[in-house]
Amino acid sequence: MEQLGYLLSSTVKILGLIAWIFGLLWGLGRKPLWQKLLTIVAAFAVIQALFGFKIGSFQFFSAFDQGLLFQAVTMAMVALGLNLIYGFNGQFSLAQWGFYGLGAYCSADVTYRWSNGDAGGLIVVGLGVILAGVAIGLVRMFLNRKRGVPVLSAFTFYLFGILAAVFIAVQVGKPLATACLPLFGTVDAPGPLSAPIFLQIVFPLSVIFAGAFAAEVSFLFGLPVLSLGSDYFGIATLGFSIVVQTLMVNSDTILPFPEMKGGRGMIGITKLTTWFWAFAFLIFVIMLIRNFVRSSTGRATLAVREDEIAARAMGIDVASSKLLAFVLGSFVAGIGGGIYAHYIGFLSPNTFSFIKGFDPLIIVVFGGLGSLTGTVAAAFGWIFFLEGFLRVLLGQLGTDAPSWRFVLYPITLLLLMLLRPKGLLGTTEWGFFQASIVKRKIAAPLDKGKGEGVAATPPPPSEVGKPTTGNKH
Amino acid sequence: MADMNGDQIILDVKQATKAFGGLLAVNGLDLRLPKRALQGLIGPNGAGKTTAFNLITGIIPLTNGAVEFKGERVDGLEPFEITRLGIARTFQNIRLFSNLSVLDNVRIAYHAHAGYGLVDSILRSRRFTEKEAELTEKALDFLDIFKLADIADETARNLPYGQQRRVEIARALACNPALLLLDEPAAGMNPREILELMELIHFIRDRFELTILLIEHQMRVVMGICEYLTVMDFGEVIARGTPREIQENQTVVEAYLGKGAGKSAAS
Numbered sequence: 003m004e005q006l007g008y009l010l011s012s013t014v015k016i017l018g019l020i021a022w023i024f025g026l027l028w029g030l031g032r033k034p035l036w037q038k039l040l041t042i043v044a045a046f047a048v049i050q051a052l053f054g055f056k057i058g059s060f061q062f063f064s065a066f067d068q069g070l071l072f073q074a075v076t077m078a079m080v081a082l083g084l085n086l087i088y089g090f091n092g093q094f095s096l097a098q099w100g101f102y103g104l105g106a107y108c109s110a111d112v113t114y115r116w117s118n119g120d121a122g123g124l125i126v127v128g129l130g131v132i133l134a135g136v137a138i139g140l141v142r143m144f145l146n147r148k149r150g151v152p153v154l155s156a157f158t159f160y161l162f163g164i165l166a167a168v169f170i171a172v173q174v175g176k177p178l179a180t181a182c183l184p185l186f187g188t189v190d191a192p193g194p195l196s197a198p199i200f201l202q203i204v205f206p207l208s209v210i211f212a213g214a215f216a217a218e219v220s221f222l223f224g225l226p227v228l229s230l231g232s233d234y235f236g237i238a239t240l241g242f243s244i245v246v247q248t249l250m251v252n253s254d255t256i257l258p259f260p261e262m263k264g265g266r267g268m269i270g271i272t273k274l275t276t277w278f279w280a281f282a283f284l285i286f287v288i289m290l291i292r293n294f295v296r297s298s299t300g301r302a303t304l305a306v307r308e309d310e311i312a313a314r315a316m317g318i319d320v321a322s323s324k325l326l327a328f329v330l331g332s333f334v335a336g337i338g339g340g341i342y343a344h345y346i347g348f349l350s351p352n353t354f355s356f357i358k359g360f361d362p363l364i365i366v367v368f369g370g371l372g373s374l375t376g377t378v379a380a381a382f383g384w385i386f387f388l389e390g391f392l393r394v395l396l397g398q399l400g401t402d403a404p405s406w407r408f409v410l411y412p413i414t415l416l417l418l419m420l421l422r423p424k425g426l427l428g429t430t431e432w433g434f435f436q437a438s439i440v441k442r443k444i445a446a447p448l449d450k451g452k453g454e455g456v457a458a459t460p461p462p463p464s465e466v467g468k469p470t471t472g473n474k475h
Numbered sequence: 476m477a478d479m480n481g482d483q484i485i486l487d488v489k490q491a492t493k494a495f496g497g498l499l500a501v502n503g504l505d506l507r508l509p510k511r512a513l514q515g516l517i518g519p520n521g522a523g524k525t526t527a528f529n530l531i532t533g534i535i536p537l538t539n540g541a542v543e544f545k546g547e548r549v550d551g552l553e554p555f556e557i558t559r560l561g562i563a564r565t566f567q568n569i570r571l572f573s574n575l576s577v578l579d580n581v582r583i584a585y586h587a588h589a590g591y592g593l594v595d596s597i598l599r600s601r602r603f604t605e606k607e608a609e610l611t612e613k614a615l616d617f618l619d620i621f622k623l624a625d626i627a628d629e630t631a632r633n634l635p636y637g638q639q640r641r642v643e644i645a646r647a648l649a650c651n652p653a654l655l656l657l658d659e660p661a662a663g664m665n666p667r668e669i670l671e672l673m674e675l676i677h678f679i680r681d682r683f684e685l686t687i688l689l690i691e692h693q694m695r696v697v698m699g700i701c702e703y704l705t706v707m708d709f710g711e712v713i714a715r716g717t718p719r720e721i722q723e724n725q726t727v728v729e730a731y732l733g734k735g736a737g738k739s740a741a742s
Contacts, residue, residue, distance in 0.1 A: 290597060299586075308572035315534075
């Protein structure tokens with residue numbers, strides 16, 4: 003009986019969340035600005051209210067469920083980024099998980115140091131990210147003037163530019179951090195910077211910087227590697243994920259970060275992720291990706307996926323287009339990592355092993371390659387189904403039973419792929435993610451001055467067009 | 476050859492050579508196109524015609540020689556840069572963005588002239604809204620000209636063959652070129668479609684003041700619309716002249732039908 007109740011309540015939960023997502027996207031897709039804003043506030047408030055909702059011992063969102071929700075939000079971000087790279091740009095990447103890990107560690111380190119009275123993390127990372135961005139811009143301007151620089155030479159220029167920027171950031175950041183030290187005060191007499199409010203400012207900054215950090219690393223990595231063909235690119239990105247994980251395992255020995263504690267895992271990260279921040283960053287990511295995809299640059303990205311040679315012949319800079327999608331996708335992954343680190347409070351290199359890196363890939367394919375709606379829905383559904391529904395349900399059958407979810411869910415995947423090979427939603431979009439509908443201003447197309455000339459000249463074939471004009475949807 | 480001296484030369488290919496290992500796919504090709512010319516490049520299969528197109532558009536680099544467009548060298552530039560300078564092309568085997576709509580196919584060609592950048596699109600600035608609407612309107616007008624406006628929302632893949640060809644030509648023209656390269660535009664078309672295609676080619680040349688170079692196997696098209704022909708065989712130019720001159724050229728007949736074919740009554 004208890005199982006049945008649980009079955010019922012989790013089904014309601016999953017369906018409710020999916021409905022919530024579709025409602026959010028629908029509201030964001032409305033034209034007037036106040037309706038969009040209202041939707042955002044309402045969508046935020048509904049979940050926030052449910053967090054505190056409790057009747058007797060029944061809680062709609064238990065602490066466990068809240069954890070799942072944060073996990074789903076991060077997964078949605080990472081998967082959205084991956085869909086941009088793989089679904090929209092056609093580059094099969096396994097590096098997404100590595101960028102996610104970089105973002106997690108980077109932002110965790112910033113807030114960890116801050117909570118321990120050291121502004122150095124924030125200053126060095128912030129300064130480094132900004133200076134490296136400037137360096138990339140300068141090198142790019144320089145290379146644009148010089149024609150025909152091979153990719154690897156360009157890479158070397160960028161590498162040295164970024165290294166110089168990082169060096170400056172460290173040299174400038176350290177004395178600045180020392181100067182800030184008195185402002186933190188001691189444990190007994192906390193200084194002004196120790197106030198909790200500052201941590202609330204440092205946290206979103208650290209997440210943004212983590213995203214930018216992941217984006218810059220992906221720029222440097224993608225520049226030479228994206229010129230490889232798709233399969234070779236896939237293998238190279240797998241290599242990247244493994245390198246990142248190895249660096250994490252050895253972060254306290256070969257890297258100078260003792261607070262990350264290498265393979266033992268980083269503990270003591272302040273749990274700063276609230277529903278407010280998670281939701282705010284989710285909306286930010288959704289808007290970023292959607293605005294990118296539904297623009298001329300986004301269409302160019304799609305063109306590269308469809309046919310590289312034709313895209314080149316249409317005046318599209320294929321190499322830049324690929325790099326842009328890759329960098330943007332990694333930026334989003336870095337942000338997801340930052341949110342994750344501050345919700346879980348503990349980072350272990352095992353979390354970022356490349357095997358787990360297939361999770362976002364599964365979500366993207368499951369939801370539909372090239373469907374942003376499908377990705378967000380699949381991310382929520384997947385987490386709640388696998389980690390919530392199956393784990394707890396099976397948990398009631400015995401202590402070993404939860405492991406069976408890794409049998410049950412691949413079977414679900416198999417079935418879905420057999421029944422709907424293009425994913426749950428294919429490429430269809432909903433609400434906010436939909437392309438704006440093109441409306442014609444002029445009803446009769448040939449009334450214009452120019453048009454008459456066309457009508458007078460032997461008109462281009464019109465009969466051929468007829469069969470399809472009839473069944474236009 | 477009279478028209479080649481007075482008029483402005485828009486494309487000048489000088490001794491273009493491409494070697495794939497030991498094979499000279501194109502050997503010392505010279506090609507001059509005056510403004511608003513409609514010329515043909517013909518030859519048997521494997522003569523190096525498509526390779527010549529790929530050399531002009533920069534898809535494969537030259538081994539030797541030079542390509543000048545409007546008096547400036549374009550060889551060594553990236554294909555997308557060459558397109559932005561004003562050379563557009565279609566492909567022998569149609570290369571549409573097949574999962575995208577007809578409208579998007581044309582809008583993609585406008586990308587280089589979109590007039591707004593990445594920051595505009597992410598912030599949805601006023602410039603984005605205006606330019607995007609303008610671009611879409613322009614693309615739709617364009618589709619009107621080609622009688623494709625009714626199927627603007629159709630996925631390119633689902634169109635019949637003849638229409639796909641027209642979408643491809645429309646898309647190439649949306650790049651705003653001065654020179655259009657058509658690679659076998661009549662391939663796989665039935666006689667009526669070929670007739671319509673010939674009208675279309677004449678029409679776009681007048682409407683957009685284009686210079687057109689086309690590769691074609693259908694002699695009806697070549698002889699019907701081209702003013703001047705260059706014949707290639709095994710990577711080399713074997714003849715040049717007006718369609719009439721070419722038809723009577725012994726070397727050309729031999730290249731197509733084999734030695735002695737011209738004399739033999741059986742052929």
